[in-house]
Amino acid sequence: MALIRHPKDFWAGVLFIAFGGAACVIALDYAMGTAARMGPGYFPRVLGLMLCALGALLVLRSFKLQGAPLSFPTFKPLAIVLASVLLFGLVVNKVGLVIATLLLVLVASTASHEYRWRESIVAAIALAVFVVVAFRYGLGLQLPTWPPALAG
Amino acid sequence: MEVFANLATGFAVALTATNLFYAFLGVLLGTLIGVLPGIGPVPTIAMLLPITYALPPVSALIMLAGIYYGAQYGGSTTAILVNLPGESSSVVTCIDGYQMARKGRAGTALAIAALGSFIAGTFATMVVAAFAPPLAEVALKFGPAEYFSLMVLGLIAAVVLASGSLVKAIGMIILGLLLGLVGTDVNSGLQRYSFGIPELSDGIGFVAIAMGVFGFAEIIVNLEHREAREVFTNKVSGLWIKWKDFKEALPAIARGTLLGSGLGILPGGGALLSAFASYTLEKKIAKDPSQFGKGAIQGVAGPESANNAGAQTSFIPLLTLGIPPNAVMALMVGAMTIHSIQPGPQVMTSNPQLFWGLIASMWIGNLMLVVLNLPMIGLWVKLLQVPYRLLYPAILLFCCIGVYSLQNNVWDVLMTALFGLIGWLFVKLECEPAPLLLGFILGPLMEENLRRALLLSRGDPTVFFTRPLSATLLAVAAVLLLIVLAPNVRRKREEAFHEA
Numbered sequence: 209m210a211l212i213r214h215p216k217d218f219w220a221g222v223l224f225i226a227f228g229g230a231a232c233v234i235a236l237d238y239a240m241g242t243a244a245r246m247g248p249g250y251f252p253r254v255l256g257l258m259l260c261a262l263g264a265l266l267v268l269r270s271f272k273l274q275g276a277p278l279s280f281p282t283f284k285p286l287a288i289v290l291a292s293v294l295l296f297g298l299v300v301n302k303v304g305l306v307i308a309t310l311l312l313v314l315v316a317s318t319a320s321h322e323y324r325w326r327e328s329i330v331a332a333i334a335l336a337v338f339v340v341v342a343f344r345y346g347l348g349l350q351l352p353t354w355p356p357a358l359a360g
Numbered sequence: 361m362e363v364f365a366n367l368a369t370g371f372a373v374a375l376t377a378t379n380l381f382y383a384f385l386g387v388l389l390g391t392l393i394g395v396l397p398g399i400g401p402v403p404t405i406a407m408l409l410p411i412t413y414a415l416p417p418v419s420a421l422i423m424l425a426g427i428y429y430g431a432q433y434g435g436s437t438t439a440i441l442v443n444l445p446g447e448s449s450s451v452v453t454c455i456d457g458y459q460m461a462r463k464g465r466a467g468t469a470l471a472i473a474a475l476g477s478f479i480a481g482t483f484a485t486m487v488v489a490a491f492a493p494p495l496a497e498v499a500l501k502f503g504p505a506e507y508f509s510l511m512v513l514g515l516i517a518a519v520v521l522a523s524g525s526l527v528k529a530i531g532m533i534i535l536g537l538l539l540g541l542v543g544t545d546v547n548s549g550l551q552r553y554s555f556g557i558p559e560l561s562d563g564i565g566f567v568a569i570a571m572g573v574f575g576f577a578e579i580i581v582n583l584e585h586r587e588a589r590e591v592f593t594n595k596v597s598g599l600w601i602k603w604k605d606f607k608e609a610l611p612a613i614a615r616g617t618l619l620g621s622g623l624g625i626l627p628g629g630g631a632l633l634s635a636f637a638s639y640t641l642e643k644k645i646a647k648d649p650s651q652f653g654k655g656a657i658q659g660v661a662g663p664e665s666a667n668n669a670g671a672q673t674s675f676i677p678l679l680t681l682g683i684p685p686n687a688v689m690a691l692m693v694g695a696m697t698i699h700s701i702q703p704g705p706q707v708m709t710s711n712p713q714l715f716w717g718l719i720a721s722m723w724i725g726n727l728m729l730v731v732l733n734l735p736m737i738g739l740w741v742k743l744l745q746v747p748y749r750l751l752y753p754a755i756l757l758f759c760c761i762g763v764y765s766l767q768n769n770v771w772d773v774l775m776t777a778l779f780g781l782i783g784w785l786f787v788k789l790e791c792e793p794a795p796l797l798l799g800f801i802l803g804p805l806m807e808e809n810l811r812r813a814l815l816l817s818r819g820d821p822t823v824f825f826t827r828p829l830s831a832t833l834l835a836v837a838a839v840l841l842l843i844v845l846a847p848n849v850r851r852k853r854e855e856a857f858h859e860a
Binding site for chain 1: 525527528530531534535537538541545547548550552553576579580583584585747748749750752753754756757760761764765768770773774776777780781784785788789790791807810811814815817818819821
């Protein structure tokens with residue numbers, strides 16, 4: 209990897225090229241129009257090309273400039289936090305606010321290096337009560353409190 | 361004096377019981393999140409946006425504005441007591457504020473920060489009241505070409521202020537502009553980048569992006585570091601200011617206020633830049649610069665006044681031009697759009713109650729901050745002791761519920777998770793996310809005005825340079841870009857951000 213001397217710039221460049229390129233390719237399906245009467249494809253294509261150019265610049269520059277390596281100390285918080293949010297989103301309509309809240313808090317809590325399971329159970333219950341009182345009844349949130357299947 | 365008549369209208373609106381209540385709620389919440397490190401005004405406002413849906417527009421904006429300047433205020437408390445910036449704009453306050461606290465002068469530091477903020481807030485409110493109407497009049501002469509050029513200027517200014525690489529910041533803006541195009545094209549009705557997903561036909565939710573990129577990503581990154589927080593709470597007994605301290609601090613407060621008011625107006629300006637500039641200025645003109653970094657009272661008074669003044673005057677570009685100068689103002693655009701108010705020069709004439717009510721409430725909010733915070737400091741200190749392991753699951757939960765309630769749809773929750781991932785990637789690649797959000801907000805507006813300008817000129821692109829106002833705006837943008845590219849300034853800029 210001695211060729212890439214600035215990995216953060218390099219990968220940012222790759223990301224830009226990927227996004228810009230995809231934007232251009234998809235925009236090929238949209239009418240281009242003329243400058244005077246722009247079609248829906250005009251602006252996206254111009255932006256996509258600009259983004260690609262900037263990405264290329266970053267990639268080229270990364271061979272010359274020196275920069276710190278990318279650091280990924282741990283993927284645990286990333287995985288757990290995103291998983292807890294996805295879980296909440298996917299189940300909340302089916303199991304209701306209380307269970308979804310408990311799940312989110314219990315799962316998310318494990319991401320901390322100071323995780324204490326007893327404490328997180330107490331926190332989850334307290335938050336579930338708070339959420340139901342404040343959001344469900346206080347602000348009229350449109351979510352079932354309990355699983356709708358049980359209510360019959 | 362028309363200004364006073366207008367302000368009277370404003371106070372009549374702001375002093376109603378409802379609006380006083382929401383101003384109070386706003387500054388209270390703002391202080392709360394300002395005190396807590398790890399959650400800033402952007403995710404908080406994003407979280408509360410859906411809730412404001414049910415409120416009358418004036419009350420909603422008053423509350424959201426209160427959160428913004430309340431956060432500036434709360435951030436300084438954390439900076440002084442914990443040596444951690446509760447808010448990015450109080451980074452500078454850490455330097456001398458914490459040193460004052462260590463010398464047993466925490467009370468003085470907190471009190472001077474409060475007083476400075478209040479004086480600055482009062483002055484900045486007057487600036488907004490005085491300058492907004494004439495600027496709005498200029499803005500009414502704007503055609504599509506001018507609007508386009510102005511947005512270019514705003515985006516360039518945002519690039520200049522982003523920390524780190526310029527190329528990346530410009531790239532982030534373009535990425536934001538592209539994300540803003542997702543959904544139905546207003547001119548042709550064509551679905552762009554929606555991949556046949558019906559939820560995307562209205563575009564990507566702005567709150568989902570803001571909360572994912574700013575809120576979730578920050579939580580994830582915080583959790584990756586194992587840092588112990590040390591709270592400096594031993595002795596915050598009573599807040600007092602000696603006359604001698606006040607006399608020392610007053611000139612710094614005055615300078616900070618003026619500087620902050622000026623810098624806040626610039627698109628891309630606002631609280632952070634103002635605080636930095638003020639600290640540098642105070643250090644330059646001090647009789648004994650060696651005191652700075654060791655607990656100089658001017659080092660607290662100046663930046664604290666400047667950040668508050670800057671926070672307030674950054675409403676000017678939003679209210680007069682409809683252009684958000686920073687991420688928080690971008691959220692305010694979102695809030696106004698929810699209430700179907702198109703931000704811009706016409707707000708003042710079509711919605712004078714809202715416009716002047718908001719301005720008057722800024723001053724009231726500042727007064728509340730002083731009254732609220734001096735006696736409640738003990739409570740904030742207690743809050744600082746809540747461990748992060750309990751805090752972040754609650755923040756995640758409130759974010760999820762906030763996003764859901766926006767459209768009563770889980771789609772937005774899932775999108776927020778996706779943008780959390782993207783935001784995390786940005787942090788790893790050192791790509792500043794603020795320009796992305798600005799680009800996202802301005803994307804559709806920019807395309808619309810570009811199209812109209814070129815339609816009117818029959819496709820002649822020189823229209824942007826031949827119309828004097830538009831040419832001036834573009835020239836300013838070009839000069840800004842050249843200044844930042846100049847090697848000398850570039851080095852200084854990197855140093856300034858490095859210190860942060």
